[in-house]
Amino acid sequence: MARDGALRLTVDSPTSSSPGLEQVNRMGFRPHVSNGAGLSRDQIEENFADLTPTLNHTQAHVESARCLYCYDAPCIKACPTAIDIPTFIHQIRSENLKGSARTILSANIMGGTCGRACPTEVLCEEACVLNARGEEPVKIGALQRHAVEDLMARGGSHPFTRAPLSGKTVGVIGAGPAGLSFAHRAAMLGHDAIVFEARPKPGGLNEYGLAAYKMANEFAQREIDFLLGIGGIKIEYGKALGRNVSLNELKQRCAAVFIGAGITATNALGIPGENLSGVYDALGFIEELRQAKDKSLMRTGKNVVVIGGGNTAIDAAIQSKRLGAENVTMMYRRGETSMTATAWERDLARTNEVVIRTWAMPVRFEGTAKVTGAVFEKATMQNGKLTGTGETFSIPADMVLKAIGQKLNDATFAEMKLVRGKIAVDETFQTSVPGVFAGGDCIVSGEDLTVQAVEDGKRAAIAADRYVRGA
Amino acid sequence: MADLYCNIGGVESPNPFWLASAPPTDKYVNVKRAFDAGWGGAVWKTLGNDPPVVNATSRYGVHRDQARGIVGINNIELISDRPLDQNLREIEQLRREYPDRVIIGSLMAPIEEDAWKGLAAKILNTGVQGLELNLGCPHGMCERGMGSAVGQVPEMVEQTTRWVKTVAGRIPVFTKLTPNITDIVVPAEAARKGGADGVALINTVNSIVSVDLDSMAPRPTVDGKGTHGGYCGTAVKPIALNMVQAIARDPETAPLAISAIGGITTWRDAAEFIALGAQGVQVCTAAMLYGFRIVDDMIAGLTNFMEERQYRSIADFRGRALRNTVDWNDLNLNYDLKALIHQDMCIECGRCHIACEDGAHQAIRIGAGPNGHRTFTVDNDECVGCNLCLHVCPVENCIEMKPVANGLPSVSWPHHPLNPLRTGG
Numbered sequence: 001m002a003r004d005g006a007l008r009l010t011v012d013s014p015t016s017s018s019p020g021l022e023q024v025n026r027m028g029f030r031p032h033v034s035n036g037a038g039l040s041r042d043q044i045e046e047n048f049a050d051l052t053p054t055l056n057h058t059q060a061h062v063e064s065a066r067c068l069y070c071y072d073a074p075c076i077k078a079c080p081t082a083i084d085i086p087t088f089i090h091q092i093r094s095e096n097l098k099g100s101a102r103t104i105l106s107a108n109i110m111g112g113t114c115g116r117a118c119p120t121e122v123l124c125e126e127a128c129v130l131n132a133r134g135e136e137p138v139k140i141g142a143l144q145r146h147a148v149e150d151l152m153a154r155g156g157s158h159p160f161t162r163a164p165l166s167g168k169t170v171g172v173i174g175a176g177p178a179g180l181s182f183a184h185r186a187a188m189l190g191h192d193a194i195v196f197e198a199r200p201k202p203g204g205l206n207e208y209g210l211a212a213y214k215m216a217n218e219f220a221q222r223e224i225d226f227l228l229g230i231g232g233i234k235i236e237y238g239k240a241l242g243r244n245v246s247l248n249e250l251k252q253r254c255a256a257v258f259i260g261a262g263i264t265a266t267n268a269l270g271i272p273g274e275n276l277s278g279v280y281d282a283l284g285f286i287e288e289l290r291q292a293k294d295k296s297l298m299r300t301g302k303n304v305v306v307i308g309g310g311n312t313a314i315d316a317a318i319q320s321k322r323l324g325a326e327n328v329t330m331m332y333r334r335g336e337t338s339m340t341a342t343a344w345e346r347d348l349a350r351t352n353e354v355v356i357r358t359w360a361m362p363v364r365f366e367g368t369a370k371v372t373g374a375v376f377e378k379a380t381m382q383n384g385k386l387t388g389t390g391e392t393f394s395i396p397a398d399m400v401l402k403a404i405g406q407k408l409n410d411a412t413f414a415e416m417k418l419v420r421g422k423i424a425v426d427e428t429f430q431t432s433v434p435g436v437f438a439g440g441d442c443i444v445s446g447e448d449l450t451v452q453a454v455e456d457g458k459r460a461a462i463a464a465d466r467y468v469r470g471a
Numbered sequence: 472m473a474d475l476y477c478n479i480g481g482v483e484s485p486n487p488f489w490l491a492s493a494p495p496t497d498k499y500v501n502v503k504r505a506f507d508a509g510w511g512g513a514v515w516k517t518l519g520n521d522p523p524v525v526n527a528t529s530r531y532g533v534h535r536d537q538a539r540g541i542v543g544i545n546n547i548e549l550i551s552d553r554p555l556d557q558n559l560r561e562i563e564q565l566r567r568e569y570p571d572r573v574i575i576g577s578l579m580a581p582i583e584e585d586a587w588k589g590l591a592a593k594i595l596n597t598g599v600q601g602l603e604l605n606l607g608c609p610h611g612m613c614e615r616g617m618g619s620a621v622g623q624v625p626e627m628v629e630q631t632t633r634w635v636k637t638v639a640g641r642i643p644v645f646t647k648l649t650p651n652i653t654d655i656v657v658p659a660e661a662a663r664k665g666g667a668d669g670v671a672l673i674n675t676v677n678s679i680v681s682v683d684l685d686s687m688a689p690r691p692t693v694d695g696k697g698t699h700g701g702y703c704g705t706a707v708k709p710i711a712l713n714m715v716q717a718i719a720r721d722p723e724t725a726p727l728a729i730s731a732i733g734g735i736t737t738w739r740d741a742a743e744f745i746a747l748g749a750q751g752v753q754v755c756t757a758a759m760l761y762g763f764r765i766v767d768d769m770i771a772g773l774t775n776f777m778e779e780r781q782y783r784s785i786a787d788f789r790g791r792a793l794r795n796t797v798d799w800n801d802l803n804l805n806y807d808l809k810a811l812i813h814q815d816m817c818i819e820c821g822r823c824h825i826a827c828e829d830g831a832h833q834a835i836r837i838g839a840g841p842n843g844h845r846t847f848t849v850d851n852d853e854c855v856g857c858n859l860c861l862h863v864c865p866v867e868n869c870i871e872m873k874p875v876a877n878g879l880p881s882v883s884w885p886h887h888p889l890n891p892l893r894t895g896g
Contacts (some may be wrong), residue, residue, distance in 0.1 A: 066538075068865050070822065071822060071824055072821050115683045133865065
């Protein structure tokens with residue numbers, strides 16, 4: 001199927017009601033699915049192209065005109081980074097695209113990723129007052145993406161400048177959204193930043209953990225190149241806290257330290273067969289796929305079972321299907337309303353022919369060396385507690401992807417206070433160790449959202465600036 | 472059954488919808504298509520004496536609303552650039568083929584008696600039901616002493632009208648007026664003195680519609696340069712409505728028939744002009760933007776409106792709003808309104824609050840509602856009933872303007888106790 005815009009608009013209507021502009025674009029492309037013989041390289045390439053092509057000038061203008069330009073708008077309050085949404089949309093309308101991008105990026109330096117990957121349907125777009133008028137909300141995410149990509153495409157000088165240099169250096173653990181947001185804001189405030197990243201590339205989950213079609217065309221790396229344009233930020237790769245970088249050393253070298261290390265230890269189901277070949281961690285699968293130069297060389301199963309109910313489970317399930325898996329089943333132990341995956345993500349999974357099954361707890365995986373099936377027990381809520389009914393069933397599986405969450409690699413953070421298994425911070429994002437700040441998924445409030453991580457990093461940098469200057 | 476038949480200054484027309492003198496009435500093929508679509512009449516694109524004028528390219532600029540819709544067009548096109556004879560033959564042919572439809576000949580000539588009279592006589596020979604004097608074109612032709620250059624001088628308006636009326640005899644003559652003057656009643660009076668049966672207004676408003684900030688030239692741009700042009704479309708409707716009522720209300724000009732022009736796009740626009748005293752309307756921009764088909768809804772909508780109100784003819788409601796159109800000095804200053812925001816319909820956009828706060832009387836308060844919701848309520852002590860909140864509110868009927876039952880008698884400024892020059896008690 002050709003992927004030109006004209007055709008996309010004429011494709012059968014999607015399953016959800018009254019598609020808006022963005023939905024038509026997203027839903028209009030029907031992914032290639034395997035008839036059992038797998039998919040060609042070209043088909044797979046098409047399946048992993050940009051899920052939501054950016055709005056063109058006319059589309060953006062027309063969509064921007066739908067915004068009511070609310071006063072003290074509810075969408076701003078619903079955005080973790082509090083982007084002044086009515087202003088940036090008004091700037092699109094007034095053809096001040098550069099000003100629009102500046103409005104977005106001054107609150108959220110990763111506004112480009114957020115425009116692509118934010119679950120806007122439960123954030124800004126859910127708060128849009130047009131919902132209350134019985135209409136589709138303004139496509140805020142798509143408009144944000146339009147403005148930021150326009151600025152990035154123009155190139156030119158970085159839109160922000162640095163305050164007079166302080167001569168101080170701040171240390172950052174992790175070049176993910178939280179760490180880079182911290183580094184960028186610290187650089188704006190006049191400090192130099194040195195970032196230690198365990199992996200060979202920056203970006204954290206933006207680079208390794210989001211579905212490929214959400215971050216097509218190397219967007220994560222392009223955004224970081226743009227971010228680093230502020231100057232004063234140096235990234236050292238292959239440096240992991242507790243392995244070849246120590247907190248003590250950092251505290252001595254740097255005026256303040258920020259930990260944006262994420263949560264990297266995987267949870268285990270603790271059931272028989274978990275070690276069989278073919279049982280993988282979903283994040284590892286997504287990471288490998290993101291890094292694959294030629295996705296058609298990625299292996300997938302014929303019958304893939306994904307365990308979990310979050311957006312990572314959705315990303316793993318859809319991508320398996322788009323790689324050519326014949327049957328992909330998402331298994332979740334509670335009811336659909338308890339899933340952390342948003343309704344929009346669940347709809348996307350279903351239009352990709354992913355089967356979502358609920359009230360099923362994994363019991364064991366079957367197979368000798370390689371997994372051949374998975375056994376589940378039906379579940380129910382009893383006295384507010386999830387309980388197995390005793391009735392089991394099995395489904396064939398030659399690949400199992402576990403998307404049951406991560407946890408903090410807590411041994412690394414022995415010297416600071418943890419709460420509920422994550423780093424405790426005060427209202428200034430400072431940990432129990434003076435001068436050491438933290439944010440993103442590794443802190444107690446961590447939400448597995450790029451936008452929240454960016455906000456944590458930004459606010460921590462403002463607090464660290466005060467700390468460094470002794471204010 | 473409502474009948475849209477009307478008599479406009481002595482011209483009988485099956486409905487009040489005529490196409491104004493402009494590109495849509497430039498030639499046989501256009502006007503034939505218009506008549507087939509249902510238009511009651513067409514004022515032919517203005518004719519001049521040969522040799523025909525030469526037009527420039529490009530010709531139109533537009534003014535858009537925020538959603539890219541066109542609210543106004545500005546043009547720098549001149550009168551018909553085709554030979555006079557050809558135009559006259561086509562008019563004659565259409566008069567034969569569509570005897571029940573109206574064709575009005577529009578003309579423009581240098582300010583010389585023979586030029587006007589000779590041209591008028593030639594056009595009259597085609598069998599047109601009326602003549603319209605183009606004394607309004609505000610670009611190009613005025614630089615040659617024609618169009619608005621004539622329309623802006625009452626003596627010349629009277630003179631040219633008289634010349635043409637002498638030739639026209641019992642055939643109705645409409646003088647088309649330019650809005651680019653101080654008081655529209657003055658040229659209307661001049662037209663009446665000259666013997667006009669009616670006036671047609673408004674011609675286009677002098678304007679520069681936008682400036683291209685890359686080439687630093689006005690739009691439309693002709694080889695790097697631009698000029699002022701004539702503005703039309705929905706944006707000029709309010710100007711036209713006011714000028715129509717001014718002529719209809721003035722005892723000197725009230726006997727003139729009015730063929731109203733100015734941004735008429737729907738039946739409702741037409742009904743408003745008729746309510747302010749127009750006998751018929753002329754349409755140009757809407758037909759240029761959407762095609763002749765829009766007359767369908769104009770006819771159907773006006774018919775529905777008239778049937779709902781039990782008006783059997785146009786004459787039944789023509790001028791009905793004039794009795795309520797008064798000078799400011801006749802308004803009741805004891806009348807009081809307060810805005811009421813219906814909370815169940817409010818979508819919490821805050822537009823009313825910020826408009827009132829920054830642009831009006833600081834009368835709308837933000838409060839905290841349940842579950843993080845915001846409430847917007849009117850402080851009646853501060854509200855002056857200005858309507859601004861009502862207009863900016865994006866939800867229809869969410870804000871209601873409620874009259875205050877203050878029991879006070881009607882009092883206008885000339886009688887107001889605070890007026891030091893008041894007359895009587």
